[in-house]
Amino acid sequence: MSTMDKVKLAGRYRLVAPLGEGGMAEVWRATDERMDRPVAVKILHTYLHPSERNRFFREVKALSKLSHPGVVQIFDLGEEEGRTYFVMELVEGGSYDRLGPFEDGLEGLRLLTASARVLEALGHLHHRGVIHRDLTPRNILVTPEGQPKVMDFGLAYLMQESRHFTRTGITVGTPEYMAPEQAKGLSLTPQADLYSFGAVLYRTFTGQPLFEGENDQSVLYQHVYEPPRPPQSLNPAIPAEIASLIQALLQKSPGERPANAATAHAVLEETLRRYRESLSATPRAGASRSGHYPTGPARPEKLELRGTYDLSGEVAWPGELVAREGSLWVGAGQGIARLDLTDGSVYRQRLGDEVSAPPVVTEERVYVAAWDGRLTGMSLSGRPILSFPTRAEITAAPLVADLIYLAGRDGFLYALEASGTLRWGFQAGSELSASPTLYRGLLFVASEGGWLYALDPLSGHLRYKVETGAVHTALPARGGLLFIPTWAGEIHAFDPLTREVQWSFDLEGELWGAPALDDRHLYAASWAGTLYALNQKTGDEVWKLEVGQVTAGLSIAHGVLYLGTEEGRVLGVDTQSGRLLFEATGLGPIQVPPLPYRGALFVATLGGKLYRFA
Incomplete structure (x- = not known):
């Protein structure tokens, strides 16, 4: 799409510069000339199967109804010249893992605060029947003001519409952050997102990935069968309560993880309160x-x-x-x-x-x-x-x-x-x-x-x-x-x-x-x-x-x-x-x-x- 920088979608979204590309779509920085504001435009690849485009179209429409400061807002959805696209809030900030590794003091306070806000956003998604399925540090951007924004819902699905993942046996997502049940191609619950966020926390707080291997299958095998190294063994500055919460989120069985994002958020908020007092x-x-x-x-x-x-x-x-x-x-x-x-x-x-x-x-x-x-x-x-x-x-x-x-x-x-x-x-x-x-x-x-x-x-x-x-x-x-x-x-x-x-x-x-x-x-x-x-x-x-x-x-x-x-x-x-x-x-x-x-x-x-x- 070398000529896309000259394209104006729907007569209002002028594409300015590419931001990235994945297996399903490419993302552009654009200007909404009607509202006079910068936006991000995601354009699906034309080679996707029509059923994938239709499913994506339905789910983006549902996601556009979400309204939470911790979720990237979707503004518009459309098709033009055979291309499906949607327009969303442009977040100008770094990925979540740039907040780490955990350092005791003000930096640690910011990381704990941002983590609590991500759990609030996950609670909002899950309460409305949405499972993200691909939480990674790159899919959680942090604004210069410190507000995390969950984004990239390309693999999300709606619990009320698809109780069971229709492509059973096919593993999708990012291996380094994938829940064991997701790695095995089983049906998913919100606990899969909690596991993925636990892996994100692990990577961010320790500065090292949860599991490493020569290939994706090696990493997925460890998610299913191997216990992780204790977070404090990699970074002794991590508070004991946070290490315990991360390990709880990373339990192999969904039923052994926190009951929901709100439960994990309550634990983190209390830890945050005590940590704030500990600094003084x-x-x-x-x-x-x-x-x-x-x-x-x-x-x-x-x-x-x-x-x-x-x-x-x-x-x-x-x-x-x-x-x-x-x-x-x-x-x-x-x-x-x-x-x-x-x-x-x-x-x-x-x-x-x-x-x-x-x-x-x-x-x-x-x-x-x-x-x-x-x-x-x-x-x-x-x-x-x-x-x-x-x-x-x-x-x-x-x-x-x-x-x-x-x-x-x-x-x-x-x-x-x-x-x-x-x-x-x-x-x-x-x-x-x-x-x-x-x-x-x-x-x-x-x-x-x-x-x-x-x-x-x-x-x-x-x-x-x-x-x-x-x-x-x-x-x-x-x-x-x-x-x-x-x-x-x-x-x-x-x-x-x-x-x-x-x-x-x-x-x-x-x-x-x-x-x-x-x-x-x-x-x-x-x-x-x-x-x-x-x-x-x-x-x-x-x-x-x-x-x-x-x-x-x-x-x-x-x-x-x-x-x-x-x-x-x-x-x-x-x-x-x-x-x-x-x-x-x-x-x-x-x-x-x-x-x-x-x-x-x-x-x-x-x-x-x-x-x-x-």
Whole structure:
């Protein structure tokens, strides 16, 4: 169809450029000149059997009645010069799997949110009697705003019109994502789509296909008979609840999968809610340490001081505020303080020595490390559960994933079971003062001796090491890059797969607090007093702002960067322009990052005061 770019269908759809071609049709980008909007036009191949064209015509008419933000909308259907075509919404975005692999933090939150929306769309289809039959990452496009759109219904069929697939024994679909019953040519139910979406989730969250083989038959055989590898064995960052849901969707028997898309969606929504809370309860907002928080003030320029609380102890570097389910925790002096936001009460629990690391709060436990080198795990009510001693002080928050990873200034990285039993230990040779980062299937820890170590997270085996310079703070990661903030003030953007530095930038001052990341920029401030916004891909300076001496890490929420200074200033800065949106002064030295949480901003000072701005 080399001349199709000159064709105008139905006197209104001007074909502009080809978008793709499959076994049944070719797809064109077009302009609807009557409505003055871009559209996609799908034109069936002329060599299709008339019965196939008639069936397709009937089903597209039925699909055009669907109306859901997660389903590509069909606008028109027609025939011209012997060609059957239909016109649909043009989705300008990437395929669903581009959202993966799963990274803890903001990226993970987006992937979970998009997954929930796909299940909503599947529920809409199934409720109206439509089974897609060919769900693949390419058939789920994601708009730039993050809305997934299920598309390509070329193999869909209507349950009310064809209870049994009429071509029994003939397998159609994409082998890598095909349900076992579909591979065997059996009649299908909505559970076949759930299996296919489970395979899509597996591919997206782990970065690897569910099954691989030399040919299609080998892959189909594995779908029918072979158990999949556990998702967390390929990507330890995947939350346990998500791994369980994926495995439930991938059960061989349809009856053992979730009853329907709504059931799976309910599970995912509850997991999403808990995951959102976990980000605020994890120092630096997740294991990839982005510093990007899911909730915060909607109008930072309107913030006013609404409350002051006495924590009865210093809150010093490298501590952090964390929050979960309406309570805030922070190490203060020789104990841990908890603020109950419902009544403003502050509760304290003493430990054996000064709390020298940020706490981590899970659904059932609080983990906190002290200067005496001991990690304590306690219930939310304060009952001791776990105690693990090291041989020197601890200044790094534990990383709580499938295992508990603890970096100590005795030079060891410890991997603990939930019971406190040591699974493995790794000797780095010099002090480890910063939390490890779990990213792209590897565990990264940087030492004061100037080395970055990449370890297997399950066994602790060293994969490789590179010399970086001394590091005292957490390593954020995003977009395939690990950002290494050195004590001397240089930031290196490091590709952990190629083991190459993509760019470096000198802040010209000691770097105490971790940088923060959003979609496009890296933000960092050093003791030299300048806040920089850098392009993540190139390291080019986007903007800079003089702020004063900064010890604390940086925090981001809703497009606003928050920081505190040694001079007692708290700033809220627009991430895109560098424009100052909020400022409070006279609070006293601030050495820990401000915490945006549930519409408010919380700031703890070295003097032991906690301020709430809302």
